[in-house]
Amino acid sequence: VEGEDGEETSSGEYESSSGEEESTTVIEPVVEPVVASVKAAPVVEPVKAAPEETSSAGVEEEEEESTVVVESLKAEAAPEDTSVDQSTAGGSGYVSKSAAVAKEKSDLESKLDQELENHHALERQHEQRQAEFRAEQDRLRKAEAADAERLRLLEVERREEQHRLEEEQRLLEEERLRVEMEQQAAENERRRRLEEEGQRALELVQRRLQQDKEKQRALARQQEEQRQYEEQRRQLEEEQRRLEAEREHQQILDRQREQMLQLQEEQRRLEEQRIQFEEEQRRLREERVHEQVQNSRAVGNVDRTTTSNTRVHEQVQASRAVGNADSTTIRNTRPAPRSSPNKTISSSLPGGQRSRIPPLSRVAPVTSSSLQNTRYDGVDDDELNWRLDSYAMLSDYTIIVRRALPGPHAPDFEVDDANAIDFSMDAGNPKLDSYYVHKAMIAVGSRRSELLGRRIREADSTTRPDGHSSDVNVHETIMLESAADAMGIVLDFLYYPDKPLEMNIHNAVPLVYLGKRYRIRALIEQSEEFVHSHLESTNAIHFLLDSYLYQLDDILSRAIDVTAANLGATLDFNPIYQLPPELFRRIILSKDLNCDSGLLSLIVYSYCGEHHAEDIDVEYLREITKQRLMPEIDSKVALMLLKFYVDLIFADDENCDIMDVLVGDSLMQRCIAVAAKHWQGEVYEPLMVDSEFNESASPMKRRLPAHEPTAIHRALPTKLQNYLLEKCIIEAKNDFDSERAAKDAQQGEKQAEIEAVTKSCDAIVRELQNDLRESEKNKNKQNLKTHLDKIEAKMLEMEAELELQKQKAEAYKQELKRFRRVPGIHNFGEVCKKDPTVVDKTKCTYSGNPDHHYPLHRRGDRPPTQMPGMTAEFQNLAKENGYIYDDGHGGLLPVFYYVNTSASV
Structure with a gap:
């Protein structure tokens, strides 16, 4: 080291x-x-x-x-x-x-x-x-x-x-x-x-x-x-x-x-x-x-x-x-040139002189890219499009659309007299939409218009004597506003096969109409598929009105069925009240009708009696108020519906005997039954209001024709009114008898219940008082004894847990003492495979210095692989200071070994 x-x-x-x-x-x-x-x-x-x-x-x-x-x-x-x-x-x-x-x-x-x-x-x-x-x-x-x-x-x-x-x-x-x-x-x-x-x-x-x-x-x-x-x-x-x-x-x-x-x-x-x-x-x-x-x-x-x-x-x-x-x-050879991005002309001139070649002009050369925005023919590089100028796109066919309002001749306006059509005006002139298109785009291909293609080919074969025909190049037509608005989408559909059709609930039905009118099969398939997949309760009325306007019976029938199926869940009935009587009748008579009978009676009366009273006759009302469709009538409109029904009968024959006409009539029986059942709110209270008005008003005021009675039954014919009052008296007598019997039974039940509750309360109070006295005597002794027992048990548990923690701490301390540091004098070696008792120390070393390797030194040239085998020779802890050299960082790292008391490591 x-x-x-x-x-x-x-x-x-x-x-x-x-x-x-x-x-x-x-x-x-x-x-x-x-x-x-x-x-x-x-x-x-x-x-x-x-x-x-x-x-x-x-x-x-x-x-x-x-x-x-x-x-x-x-x-x-x-x-x-x-x-x-x-x-x-x-x-x-x-x-x-x-x-x-x-x-x-x-x-x-x-x-x-x-x-x-x-x-x-x-x-x-x-x-x-x-x-x-x-x-x-x-x-x-x-x-x-x-x-x-x-x-x-x-x-x-x-x-x-x-x-x-x-x-x-x-x-x-x-x-x-x-x-x-x-x-x-x-x-x-x-x-x-x-x-x-x-x-x-x-x-x-x-x-x-x-x-x-x-x-x-x-x-x-x-x-x-x-x-x-x-x-x-x-x-x-x-x-x-x-x-x-x-x-x-x-x-x-x-x-x-x-x-x-x-x-x-x-x-x-x-x-x-x-x-x-x-x-x-x-x-x-x-x-x-x-x-x-x-x-x-x-x-x-x-x-x-x-x-x-x-x-x-x-x-x-x-x-x-x-x-x-x-x-x-260096005198005889030159080094090979290295590639460099900074080459210059002066480096290759002889004698090291400065180049006399004048610098080139930095003006951009004239190429085709500099003329990309200039066109010889004056036309931009745009794709074929019907929206651009007819001169630039070389249009060979014109479609002129005149916008019209809904009327008796809609939607096809097949009439010779143009004055019979109510056109949409713009600044005093009829609105015209002109489309400059190409015959090849609208009359050829899988998305072609079969109608326009046939007309173009027939006009080409039948021309005027001068060799020209206006039908060859121009197509004039009359459309409703929504169909005229969708004409541009149809042309996009014909021009761009890969472009998706821009369709929504507002233009779907007009697109179906245009597809059928101009015989565009692909457009019909896509638009009808859109209508069938998007027709639901929230937009059924919209599809119903459009299909009725364009006379598309398939879509109209489906929209009527969806509207009828969701009539009971409808919140806004104003669009339904604006329907013509024919469509309203089809909705009420639909096999998919799903609506509560009382709500249906409200809808029918509001439509017939308040919004379309002039268009309704007796047979129409009887048909949409059958017992099968409307078994129950709401009490709020029972008398009003009966009065409207009677007025329609008198409108047909004002001299008829009303009771003879209404013999066995189901609608009359249902209305009178509901009014008699709710006689207090529908007959008695309005009658009292009218009586009070007659008593408080002056004779002159009572003779005024503007006042209408609050009691609607008083506006009925006398015989029918008497019949209604008889039913109300009978129903009132039944109500009074049933109410009195129910009240007597209720009072008896309450009295018996009060007596039973009083007895049970007295017994409960006595029992509670006895329990309270007993608990007051025993609760102090029992609580104190229980508390002492719990404290003693907890003390024993804490003492056992404390003793266990002491044993664990002592074991950890003894375990730490078994780690010893290898002394610096120790030589690492490798245990021989043949004889485990022999340790070869000529192959291992813990020094990074090559001078210490074998055979210059007694240590070897491999990293240490063995730890000390004996612990008895290292009794002095102060001398256990062994280190091993780290070649990667040049530092000294201590080496420890674990001492096992039962056997050597």
């Missing part, structure tokens, strides 16, 4: 001394690399102007690279001058070498001048590119400003449209508020009348209810006594639970406090033992390190002097021999 330190020191001295020798005596190795690099420097060709797409960042990088090359060449030139001067002062043997160096120096200066010229050219090129970049930025800025102005105009139009819609919405909201206020006023008036009538009714029945109140007071007293008993019992139970909880909580706190004290004491004791053990280890480690450092310094001072002098002398001799050989070889 000590010799290893000496080797490192001598190596460092040798390196420093050899470096000084080389710098002072040998000139050729220093000059040679510089000369070789100058001669091998490649020629830098004139830099061409980069394309316009090159960014300014690339130019800046090239300038930085050229600046670095110039600085590096200047730095290499300076050492050459110094080396040449030293070589000249050294003797006449280096005169020719100095001349060569001077020549190379002049070449280097020429090279530097050329690099400077290239640098200036790069700067001019950079300025040119910056100017082009600024021009491009100005163009982009103008384009952005134009786009921003266009977006601003669109935003202004959108805001104006939104303002108009908001104004219309505000007017509608004001109208709705006005109607609601009127309805609220009428409702308040009706409620006030009902309250006054109720007050009078309460005064009339007050005497009859007096006896019931006395009975209720007696029942209330019994209930109060029962409540007091329950409250007392509950308080006793809560008090008992509180005492138990407090006692258990106190016991838990005592146990935790004792455990915490014991654990803290044990932790404090273990911490003191650990600190003592760490202090002992640190002291022993510092003593051994100090002793080892002193021994290493004493031995290193002796070996360092001898080794250093010997190796320095050998290195100097070797350096001189190499220098003489290199100086002889």
Whole structure:
């Protein structure tokens, strides 16, 4: 180990001394690399102007690279001058070498001048590119400003449209508020009348209810006594639970406090033992390190002097021999040129003169790339597109679409008189959409329009006498607004087979219509598939209206079935109320109808009686209110639906006998049954309101025709009204009898329940009082005994646990004492395979110094593989200070071994 330190020191001295020798005596190795690099420097060709797409960042990088090359060449030139001067002062043997160096120096200066010229050219090129970049930025800025102005105009139009819609919405909201206020006023008036009538009714029945109140007071007293008993019992139970909880909580706190004290004491004791053990280890480690450092310094001072002098002398001799050989070889041969990215023209000129070739102009050459935006025919390189100018795209066919509003001739407008069609106007003129397309794109291929292709071919074969026909190149048609909006999507579908179809729920049905009208099979398949996959309850009404408008029966039937299946879950019925009677009838009669009977009656009356009263007849109402569809009718619309039904009958025959017509009528029977069942809210209360109005109003006010009775049944024919009142009286009598019987039964049940509860409460109270007295006597003794037993058991457990911890700590301490350090005098060896008792120490070592290897030393040349086999010879712990050398870092690492008392390691 000590010799290893000496080797490192001598190596460092040798390196420093050899470096000084080389710098002072040998000139050729220093000059040679510089000369070789100058001669091998490649020629830098004139830099061409980069394309316009090159960014300014690339130019800046090239300038930085050229600046670095110039600085590096200047730095290499300076050492050459110094080396040449030293070589000249050294003797006449280096005169020719100095001349060569001077020549190379002049070449280097020429090279530097050329690099400077290239640098200036790069700067001019950079300025040119910056100017082009600024021009491009100005163009982009103008384009952005134009786009921003266009977006601003669109935003202004959108805001104006939104303002108009908001104004219309505000007017509608004001109208709705006005109607609601009127309805609220009428409702308040009706409620006030009902309250006054109720007050009078309460005064009339007050005497009859007096006896019931006395009975209720007696029942209330019994209930109060029962409540007091329950409250007392509950308080006793809560008090008992509180005492138990407090006692258990106190016991838990005592146990935790004792455990915490014991654990803290044990932790404090273990911490003191650990600190003592760490202090002992640190002291022993510092003593051994100090002793080892002193021994290493004493031995290193002796070996360092001898080794250093010997190796320095050998290195100097070797350096001189190499220098003489290199100086002889460099006169006859040249080193092979190295590849370099910085070649120049001046390095290849004879005599080292500066090049007289004028620098090339840095103007970009005229190539095809510089003319990429100039077109001979004046047309851009855009793909075939129907949206561009007809001149640029060589359009040969025109489609003219005139927009029309829905009417009796929609959607195909097959009528000769154009005045019968209501066209969509724009500034007083009909709206026209012109599409300039190509026959080959719309009439040929798998996505072709079979209708347009047939018309184009027939027109080509049948032309005018002059050889021309307008039908060959023009197709005029009339469409609804939504179909005209989808015409552009259809043309995209014909032009671009790989482009996906831009379809949504708003244009799906118009696309189906256009596909069927123009015979585009692929469009029909995709659009119908979209409709079938996206048709659901939230958009069924939208598909229903569009398919009805475009007369697409398949989609219409499916939309009707979906709407009917989700009619019960619908929240907004306004779109349904806007449907024509034919569609509403199909929805109600759909086999997939799923709606509660009461809700269905509300929907049917609101549609027929409030929104389409003029379009409904008796047969229509009977058909959509059959017993199968509407077995139950909501009480709120029963009388209104009956009155509407009677009015329709009188509209057909005003002189008929209503009771004869309604004999056995199912709708009339259902309405009267529901009204009689809810006679209080539908007949009695409105009748009292009308009676109060007649009593309080003046004779002149009662003669006003504007007042309509609140009781709807009074507007029915007299015979029908009498029939309804008879049913209401019978139903009221049944209600009164059932209510009185239920009340008597309820009172009997309450009385029996009160008596049973009173008895059970008395027994419970007595039992609780006895338990409370017994518990007061025994709880103190029992609690104290239990508490003492638990404390003693916990003490025994803690003592056993403490003893176990002591045994573990002592075992760990004994285990740590078994680790011993290997002494420095120990020789590692390898156990022989043939005879395990023989240890071969000629193959192993723990020294990195080659001088210590076998056979120069008794140690071997392999790392140690065996540990000491005996422990009896190392009794003195102070001498167990063995180390092993680490070749990777040059440090000393201690080696320990484990002592087993039962057998040797």
